[in-house]
Amino acid sequence: MHDARLLLELGDEAVRRLARRGYTLDLAGLEALSSRRARAIGRVDELRAESKRAAGEVGRAAKAGSSSTEVPAELTALKERARELKDRIREAEDEVEAAEAALRDVLLTIPNLPSDDAPDGDSDADAVEVRRVGEPPAFGFTPRDHVALGEAMGILDFGRAAKLSGARFSVARGPGAVLERALASFFLALHTGRHGYTEFSVPHLVTRETMTGTGQLPKFEEDLFRTGTGDRDLYLIPTAEVPLTNLHADEILPAEELPLAYTAWTPCFRSEAGSYGRDTRGILRLHQFSKVELVRLCAAEESGRELETMLGHAETCLQELGLVYRVVRLAAGDMGFAAQLTYDVEVWLPSQDTYREISSCSDCGTFQARRAGIRAKDAHGGRGQVATLNGSGLPIGRTMAAVLEQCQDEDGSVTLPEALVPFTGFRRLLPDGSTD
Template sequence: MHDARALIDLGTEAVRTLARRGYSLDLSSLEELQSRRVQSIRSAEEMRAEAKRVAKEVQRTAKEGGDISDLKEHARKLKEQIREVEADQEVIQKELDEFLLGIPNLPLEETPDGNSEEFATEIRKVGTPQAFSFTPKDHVDLGEALGIFDFARATKLSGPRFTVTRGVGAELERALASLFLAIHTRRHGYVEHGVPFLVTPATMTGTGQLPKFEEDLFKTGVADRPLYLIPTAEVPLTNLYADEIIPAKELPLALTAHTPCFRSEAGSYGRDTRGVLRQHQFAKVEMVRLCAAEDSQKELDAMVGHAEACLKELGLAYRVILLPAGDMGFSAQMTYDIEVWLPSQDTYREVSSVSDCGTFQARRANIRTRDADGKTTPVATLNGSGLPIGRTLAALLEQNQQEDGSIVLPEALTPYLGYRRISADGTPQE
């Protein structure tokens, strides 16, 4: 959550910067709310000071044997007025918090202008998309022919936007998750976590999913306790340190987890509905880093490299782009997308977003660090996919398909599978 005073101090610059991401900041309303809050706090403080003065006057007058009835009545009225001002202060603070919670993060100036991927800056391409001597099939046709995807039965169980994997398909999912976790923990120093898949509204608010994006979430509860299914492990991983002060010497923290992710995909019907590209439930290995604010850009570059390492290990062709200000997630101040090549679509499709959120989420979740002088400041938080299992599997099938319908698997998966090829009938072959 933003600091109201900081936004007001930025003034028209804050308006301009937020306009780059399509958000119109009502600066006058913010100034009015902040002014009411300051005035309410000042009034309460003045009344408390007067109440203390009157209390001392009551004690002094009583000790001298004087009449204290008028003074006691004045003290009683002051107490009532203080309660009224404090109640008003709570209302104003709630209004201000709700206003601030709806404002997205300020994009860094290094981000391009624009509101869609067509305005993104391509950073690099890695690997060369295959030149097939035949018309490549998409992952749906490949998976169903191999017998590893069963979309019909998934729909019977849960409706559209769900997938059942079976046999080699389920083995591939498990192998990919194990490979990604091994890369992050053994090669890059992340600490693996097992986290809850249901979290509180406060936890969702900490990373920016609430209140703005409630329609995108699946909500449930226990008795009178509301709970939300996580849309990504970023939510519980980042909030592990909510309301905590992390010693500076422990930073940066690197966390990872393999979890299911649940998304309603509100407003996305009709887009990417075929196959596993846009599901209500999918599995993903997530990376989260917490660091000193001044180190966030360095950590962002490192995390992009960590996500790329997974694709390189699999030998998949991909590219890295820098998203424009208007196409980033709500909490991000800078985002790199990594897009993997899908032969059936003859294009690159997003497989990982790696974002630097600066201190935006840490302010909302109250995650701080303490420097050598004892001063506490918000940390920076970063997150990225490392990687989603379904989308990676789709690219793996499509990029490694053979004309006879078989799939040649990358050597990196052999330790987890024990075979290097899937025959056209879906059976594994060494």
């Protein structure tokens, strides 16, 4: 969430930067809400000061009339005045609360300011390629997609998944389920053992406040799965970024302990509102999928460096698997709501003859930390701002699709990357669904 004062100080610059991501900032409206809040706070301060003076007058009048058996009329009037002031203070405090809520409601809908390093544009066609790693495999046959391969081997079953849950769900069977688990175990071992992340097991249902902290709410409620009512109004997480980042909501972190690096393997639930017709075949865009997520919290001034670090960690996953991929920098209008700069890592899918996104690594600056109330303090008591970053490291389904497609043989078998063998216990998926 933004600091209203900072947006107003930036003025036309804030308008320009937000326009790059397709958002029109109403400066006049923001100024009016901010002024309303300031006036309300000022009125409360005035009334409290007046109430304090009235209390002093009551005390002096009471002391002066203590020798009399009758309550002086002046004292009665002063007490009535003090009561009136207390009522007016309560009313003024209600106005402060209403003004702050109105300002907060607007601020919660304003996306993060994009970095000047993000190129102009609003689609994936406007992304800037940073690098390519590896050469797409040249097959001497027409490569099959992961759906054809998985169903022929019997390791993926979309028909039974639809019977259970409807469209956009999948079932992995036998060696397919083992491969999913192996990928997650490999990623977690890599990130905790080599990259220094702490692994967490986190809730998959979270509160509205938790979703608000990372920016999923209030703007993107239609993209979420909601369950429960009243006090048990909870949401299924769309990514482990949500609980991992909010672990420190409303906390002051010791600055010397930063950066913090967290990871978790969780299911992710997304309604994919508005995406119907895109990537409906296979396991590229499901309502439920699993993913190993990376989250970093650091000093605000270190976020750019931390983004490059996290990007390197996501790339290492693909490098260890020997998969062909490229890195692009997303356009300002194509980034997520909370991001100020995002790199996408795109893996090569032979069946589509193109690169497809497999990881997004985003620098959110102080945007999420402000929403979630995460701050830092050094050993001398100095306060500092915290930046948050998140990235996929990696999604299991999309990685599985890439492995099946890039590592396929003409006979329909798949030779797994060597790095996965210790986690699967087999090297090849055979056409009949067996392994060796």
